[in-house]
Amino acid sequence: MIKLEKRPQPSDLWSMATPIVAVLATMVFGGLLFAFLGKNPAEAIRTIFWDPLFGEFAFYYRPQLLVKGAPLVLIAIGLSLGFRAGIWNIGAEGQYIMGAIVGAAVGLAFYPAESVLIFPLMILGGAFGGWLWAMIPAILKVRFGTNEILVSLMLVYVAEQFLAAASLSFLKNPEGFGFPGSRNLQQYPSAHNAEVIAGTGMHWGVVFAFIAVIFAYVLLNRHMLGFQIRLTGEAPRAARFAGVKPARLILFCLGASGALAGLAGLFEVSGPAGQITIDFNVGYGFTAIIVAFLGRLHPVGILLAGGLMALTYIGGDIAQSNLGLPAAAIQVFQGMLLFFLLALDLLTNYRIRLAKRETA
Amino acid sequence: MTPLLSIRGLTKAYPGVVANDTVSFDIGTGEVHALLGENGAGKSTLVKMIYGLVKPDSGEMLLRGAPYAPAEPRAARADGIAMVFQHFSLFDALNVAENIALGMEDPPPMRDLTRRIREVSETYGLPLDPSRTVGDLSAGERQRVEIIRCLLQDPKLLIMDEPTSVLTPQEVEILFQTLRKLSSEGTAILYISHKLEEIRALCDNATILRLGKNVGSCIPRDTTARDMAEMMVGTALQTPERSGRALGEVALDIKGLSAASPSAFGTSLKDVSLSVRKGEIVGIGGVAGNGQDELLAALSGEILSAPGAVSLHGRPVGGLGPSQRRKLGLLTGPEERLGHAAAPDMSLTENAMLTGALREGLVSNGFLKWGAARDFAQRIIQAFDVRTPGPENAARSLSGGNLQKFVIGREVLQRPEVLVVNQPTWGVDAAAAAAIRQALLDLAAGGTALVVISQDLDELMEIADNFAALNEGRLTAPRPTAGLTIDEIGLMMGGAHGMEVAHV
Numbered sequence: 001m002i003k004l005e006k007r008p009q010p011s012d013l014w015s016m017a018t019p020i021v022a023v024l025a026t027m028v029f030g031g032l033l034f035a036f037l038g039k040n041p042a043e044a045i046r047t048i049f050w051d052p053l054f055g056e057f058a059f060y061y062r063p064q065l066l067v068k069g070a071p072l073v074l075i076a077i078g079l080s081l082g083f084r085a086g087i088w089n090i091g092a093e094g095q096y097i098m099g100a101i102v103g104a105a106v107g108l109a110f111y112p113a114e115s116v117l118i119f120p121l122m123i124l125g126g127a128f129g130g131w132l133w134a135m136i137p138a139i140l141k142v143r144f145g146t147n148e149i150l151v152s153l154m155l156v157y158v159a160e161q162f163l164a165a166a167s168l169s170f171l172k173n174p175e176g177f178g179f180p181g182s183r184n185l186q187q188y189p190s191a192h193n194a195e196v197i198a199g200t201g202m203h204w205g206v207v208f209a210f211i212a213v214i215f216a217y218v219l220l221n222r223h224m225l226g227f228q229i230r231l232t233g234e235a236p237r238a239a240r241f242a243g244v245k246p247a248r249l250i251l252f253c254l255g256a257s258g259a260l261a262g263l264a265g266l267f268e269v270s271g272p273a274g275q276i277t278i279d280f281n282v283g284y285g286f287t288a289i290i291v292a293f294l295g296r297l298h299p300v301g302i303l304l305a306g307g308l309m310a311l312t313y314i315g316g317d318i319a320q321s322n323l324g325l326p327a328a329a330i331q332v333f334q335g336m337l338l339f340f341l342l343a344l345d346l347l348t349n350y351r352i353r354l355a356k357r358e359t360a
Numbered sequence: 361m362t363p364l365l366s367i368r369g370l371t372k373a374y375p376g377v378v379a380n381d382t383v384s385f386d387i388g389t390g391e392v393h394a395l396l397g398e399n400g401a402g403k404s405t406l407v408k409m410i411y412g413l414v415k416p417d418s419g420e421m422l423l424r425g426a427p428y429a430p431a432e433p434r435a436a437r438a439d440g441i442a443m444v445f446q447h448f449s450l451f452d453a454l455n456v457a458e459n460i461a462l463g464m465e466d467p468p469p470m471r472d473l474t475r476r477i478r479e480v481s482e483t484y485g486l487p488l489d490p491s492r493t494v495g496d497l498s499a500g501e502r503q504r505v506e507i508i509r510c511l512l513q514d515p516k517l518l519i520m521d522e523p524t525s526v527l528t529p530q531e532v533e534i535l536f537q538t539l540r541k542l543s544s545e546g547t548a549i550l551y552i553s554h555k556l557e558e559i560r561a562l563c564d565n566a567t568i569l570r571l572g573k574n575v576g577s578c579i580p581r582d583t584t585a586r587d588m589a590e591m592m593v594g595t596a597l598q599t600p601e602r603s604g605r606a607l608g609e610v611a612l613d614i615k616g617l618s619a620a621s622p623s624a625f626g627t628s629l630k631d632v633s634l635s636v637r638k639g640e641i642v643g644i645g646g647v648a649g650n651g652q653d654e655l656l657a658a659l660s661g662e663i664l665s666a667p668g669a670v671s672l673h674g675r676p677v678g679g680l681g682p683s684q685r686r687k688l689g690l691l692t693g694p695e696e697r698l699g700h701a702a703a704p705d706m707s708l709t710e711n712a713m714l715t716g717a718l719r720e721g722l723v724s725n726g727f728l729k730w731g732a733a734r735d736f737a738q739r740i741i742q743a744f745d746v747r748t749p750g751p752e753n754a755a756r757s758l759s760g761g762n763l764q765k766f767v768i769g770r771e772v773l774q775r776p777e778v779l780v781v782n783q784p785t786w787g788v789d790a791a792a793a794a795a796i797r798q799a800l801l802d803l804a805a806g807g808t809a810l811v812v813i814s815q816d817l818d819e820l821m822e823i824a825d826n827f828a829a830l831n832e833g834r835l836t837a838p839r840p841t842a843g844l845t846i847d848e849i850g851l852m853m854g855g856a857h858g859m860e861v862a863h864v
Binding site for chain 1: 660661662681682683684686692694696699700701702703704705706710713714715717723726727728730753754756757
């Protein structure tokens with residue numbers, strides 16, 4: 001009989017080891033899945049994990065890793081602050097969209113003027129858009145006790161309608177021959193989020209993602225506000241006893257995650273995407289939730305998890321086109337990764353004992 | 361004559377601790393047998409084995425001479441063994457009869473059940489109206505629900521785990537009459553407690569456990585409480601010293617404090633007034649759930665009130681939150697150690713930061729000084745003899761007594777002007793309890809005003825200068841503890857709750 005026994009202390013060893021064991025387990029079971037689909041498992045795993053980094057065409061894929069990873073990390077860092085405190089912002093996708101719309105609108109308002117001030121203003125606009133969208137669930141929760149999970153999630157769909165309206169009406173390119181979508185910001189130098197170092201994929205969003213990681217690390221480990229966030233998540237009653245004001249924390253956590261999601265949207269629309277279109281959002285805001293948990297809500301963990309997630313996306317794409325693996329198989333593979341991570345997470349707080357069958 | 365239940369060499373080990381080590385004793389028919397021991401002595405494990413909740417590793421039990429090994433509580437109940445737990449398992453929103461029906465294998469129709477509840481409650485002097493909602497009952501009445509639930513099974517052995525911790529002295533007397541009547545009818549009672557005077561008043565025999573071992577037995581009537589206590593603890597006991605103290609001016613002044621409870625079945629505070637002078641210890645007694653948690657929260661700043669309702673050195677603080685009150689010198693220690701006074705999964709260093717940040721200067725410009733926090737935690741550990749490998753250990757890894765010493769020590773070392781503690785020695789072994797009481801007395805001797813809320817009346821009599829009682833959210837006027845009789849205390853605590861129901 002297998003028994004779970006609570007550890008007196010969380011195990012440091014296991015909290016470091018579970019992500020690695022989870023990735024290995026995913027490779028084993030994912031390999032089995034690919035084998036059942038009639039593919040060579042070793043080749044499939046190599047295609048997903050190895051080719052994007054060190055394969056023949058790695059020079060093309062490596063920048064893609066940064067481009068895909070940056071928004072995931074940026075959003076996940078913001079979400080992790082709230083998740084640590086038990087404040088569940090599920091609507092980062094909507095805040096991402098609103099950040100992109102507001103940021104792009106700021107830039108397009110100046111078109112065709114050129115100035116070095118335009119891009120910084122757009123960054124502020126992007127953060128503001130996301131922050132504003134996140135303030136809706138925050139204020140409703142503080143004021144009326146509504147559930148932030150439902151409100152933030154439903155606002156995603158409202159934001160998608162906004163996005164469609166923006167690309168069809170108020171942000172539509174007047175010179176676009178009637179096609180939906182805004183002007184392409186890549187062709188507007190003052191508003192273009194160009195690569196900081198050409199050919200690396202390293203755009204300003206990547207820079208901001210790294211800054212966010214450092215900022216979150218310092219906040220959580222060295223600052224009173226971060227301590228209060230952790231305390232609220234671990235023991236809400238003790239937090240109130242310590243003098244934490246829950247309303248302030250809700251406003252801060254939702255606001256910060258909204259602003260970071262908005263930033264991610266702005267960097268995406270002014271860089272890799274280039275324009276506001278109806279199908280601008282591709283689910284970064286939802287995937288970031290997985291990234292946040294995969295990184296165990298720890299800033300450095302999130303950085304690694306964002307990289308890993310980007311890797312499985314790009315590797316998955318390659319495996320689809322080169323090996324003919326179905327898209328669903330790739331998604332199952334990514335789901336396995338999350339499943340194993342959460343399941344093995346148990347070992348941090350519990351140990352497994354094989355007890356003798358009791359005779360009585 | 362064969363004993364009703366004979367326990368022979370029961371042993372049960374958990375990882376790292378032997379909860380019961382070859383424990384043996386007998387309980388005769390109609391005998392009231394006390395099981396005595398400190399927290400962690402293995403009393404709970406032993407009764408759980410008798411009640412079929414835990415299986416022994418070795419040893420055997422004989423019921424009326426026949427081997428007895430219940431696989432689950434249902435089997436124990438079928439053999440005539442019933443148990444009243446310390447923590448009730450009742451649904452607040454259901455009425456008494458519904459709660460009792462829920463616990464039965466095969467409940468009779470509600471009308472018959474109601475009639476039987478009335479019969480049993482009248483026979484045994486346990487007044488209880490089957491149609492009342494449990495959420496409205498006092499703790500003593502809830503306990504009656506549990507007892508009646510057991511009596512309906514017509515048990516041969518009734519196990520009672522710390523039954524008097526929630527009762528007023530008058531209610532204790534009613535309970536004892538019931539238990540004596542049961543015993544005279546042939547029902548054996550296994551009575552678990554660490555309250556020695558009660559055991560002397562009620563029990564025929566006592567078995568004493570220490571660290572899982574049976575360290576002796578005695579006839580309580582012929583043994584002094586002090587001797588029993590020393591058998592329990594294993595060493596001579598030290599009584600805290602209380603030196604004569606000069607009382608200074610009023611430090612804490614509560615005037616007409618009313619506050620709604622944050623929880624649905626909590627007790628709201630109604631017009632509470634009290635003033636505490638420097639160097640004074642005011643003890644606040646009362647049955648659990650009569651507003652103790654709410655009073656602590658209203659003083660800590662977790663519940664806000666009208667500014668003038670709470671004053672510190674004449675300055676209104678009723679509208680201030682916990683941090684601001686702490687800054688002014690009003691510190692508190694809640695009852696619940698894990699989750700309220702301390703965050704279970706956080707280290708002792710982080711828990712030292714939890715309330716010490718401001719007064720110990722552990723933050724500057726919002727940035728935390730972990731080195732200073734570790735030193736502070738280390739100081740608490742040393743000054744209060746907290747047994748732990750070091751301040752980096754999680755709060756939940758400490759035993760109850762050690763964690764309690766840590767959370768009380770954390771407040772004491774911050775040199776409070778006023779300290780309010782709720783149940784400072786609850787669930788703590790005798791040695792740790794004595795150390796905590798001594799620390800509180802020392803603090804008062806240094807000029808701190810203290811409010812000690814406790815359900816342990818002996819503790820309050822030992823350390824408090826004045827005594828007041830909470831009863832349904834109201835506080836009685838304080839009276840000097842010297843010369844206060846147990847009857848007077850009982851009346852202050854509200855006498856016997858719910859007696860009027862008997863005449864309905």
